[in-house]
Amino acid sequence: MVKFLDLQKVTESHGAEIREAVDRVVRSGWYLQGQENAQFESDYARYIGTRHAVGVGNGLDALIWIFRAYIEMGIMQPGDEVIVPANTYIASILAITENGLTPVLVEPNLSTYQIDDSLIERAITTRTRAILIVHLYGQCAYTERIGELCRQYNLKLVEDNAQAHGCLYHGRRTGSLGDAAGHSFYPGKNLGALGDAGGVTTDDDELAATVRALANYGSTRKYVFRYTGRNSRLDEIEAAVLDVKLRYLDADNARRQSAAAYYLSHIKNPKITLPVLTDPTSHVFHIFPIRCADRDVLQQYLSDKGIQTIIHYPIPPHKQECYREWNHLSYPITELIHREELSLPMSPVMSEEELQYVVKTINEF
Numbered sequence: 001m002v003k004f005l006d007l008q009k010v011t012e013s014h015g016a017e018i019r020e021a022v023d024r025v026v027r028s029g030w031y032l033q034g035q036e037n038a039q040f041e042s043d044y045a046r047y048i049g050t051r052h053a054v055g056v057g058n059g060l061d062a063l064i065w066i067f068r069a070y071i072e073m074g075i076m077q078p079g080d081e082v083i084v085p086a087n088t089y090i091a092s093i094l095a096i097t098e099n100g101l102t103p104v105l106v107e108p109n110l111s112t113y114q115i116d117d118s119l120i121e122r123a124i125t126t127r128t129r130a131i132l133i134v135h136l137y138g139q140c141a142y143t144e145r146i147g148e149l150c151r152q153y154n155l156k157l158v159e160d161n162a163q164a165h166g167c168l169y170h171g172r173r174t175g176s177l178g179d180a181a182g183h184s185f186y187p188g189k190n191l192g193a194l195g196d197a198g199g200v201t202t203d204d205d206e207l208a209a210t211v212r213a214l215a216n217y218g219s220t221r222k223y224v225f226r227y228t229g230r231n232s233r234l235d236e237i238e239a240a241v242l243d244v245k246l247r248y249l250d251a252d253n254a255r256r257q258s259a260a261a262y263y264l265s266h267i268k269n270p271k272i273t274l275p276v277l278t279d280p281t282s283h284v285f286h287i288f289p290i291r292c293a294d295r296d297v298l299q300q301y302l303s304d305k306g307i308q309t310i311i312h313y314p315i316p317p318h319k320q321e322c323y324r325e326w327n328h329l330s331y332p333i334t335e336l337i338h339r340e341e342l343s344l345p346m347s348p349v350m351s352e353e354e355l356q357y358v359v360k361t362i363n364e365f
């Protein structure tokens with residue numbers, strides 16, 4: 001059987017060092033807000049190329065805290081609008097609505113699946129305060145045009161980097177391209193912990209301090225509360241594990257890129273649409289998305305042949321029950337992607353035989 005993602009194998013590929021890190025924390029007697037956090041934050045900030053990295057409980061919270069911090073800083077107000085791709089994972093949208101902000105959905109480009117920068121300007125109103133770009137599937141969504149629009153209209157550029165740790169845009173890492181970025185270290189992500197974990201990167205000192213306080217009960221000093229925050233901290237065990245895995249992130253991403261290169265050059269079936277790369281280093285293949293008009297038939301066929309696949313995602317945010325008020329809206333490109341997308345097995349630990357078998361099976365479909 002070819003698993004979609006063999007997490008046990010991924011963890012075991014750095015198993016000895018991970019166990020050593022966990023054991024060090026267990027023996028230390030210090031489990032929250034200690035040295036492991038400080039070390040990971042400093043290493044991750046250096047890796048991404050920002051002044052600050054702040055560890056938080058998970059990726060959704062990382063995004064929630066960024067917008068909440070902008071509200072606390074007086075830069076945004078409930079009711080303000082945030083432009084976001086219509087085909088993103090629900091967390092990007094939840095982070096906006098959770099703060100009483102209004103998401104303005106913009107269609108993606110059908111060949112890259114990233115927000116279509118030619119449609120952004122007409123979505124800008126006097127209430128627009130930010131663009132939240134999502135580096136979906138591991139591909140950079142940033143473009144010069146998006147940067148220019150942010151400068152021209154004085155908008156914050158926020159990045160959802162949950163799927164793109166290590167991705168490069170002209171030599172700079174995603175997560176350092178805008179004003180602030182939310183990162184998820186959910187176990188299945190390119191940089192994954194052994195449970196929930198997340199982080200915020202930014203060059204903005206005030207934003208970093210506000211996020212840090214919000215995620216720690218709103219406290220700036222012990223037992224002194226400036227904001228009505230919550231408990232959303234990164235614990236020491238996860239920080240220690242992440243610091244080990246960070247050392248191997250580039251090598252692991254290179255393995256994903258070579259698996260993707262193999263799929264790209266060997267899958268030859270007119271029924272299948274392969275992903276389009278804007279630049280070879282600007283995709284770290286968290287997901288390898290293909291499209292097929294007979295997607296559900298293809299998925300069943302692959303499953304019968306022992307190949308696990310996943311759909312990212314079966315229902316777009318505007319068709320979800322939690323956003324009933326948008327259910328009548330129509331985003332045809334987004335809906336087409338959700339109807340046809342299928343994610344092939346992808347990880348840093350796929351064998352040559354597995355890749356060959358997936359390709360051969362798809363080519364025979």
Ligand SMILES: *Cc1c(COP(=O)(O)O)cnc(C)c1O
Nearest residue numbers: 058059060089091092162184186
């Ligand atoms: C995984 C993910 C998140 C949320 O991360 P969690 O750590 O699961 O809360 C946010 N945005 C995108 C695009 C994601 O893929």
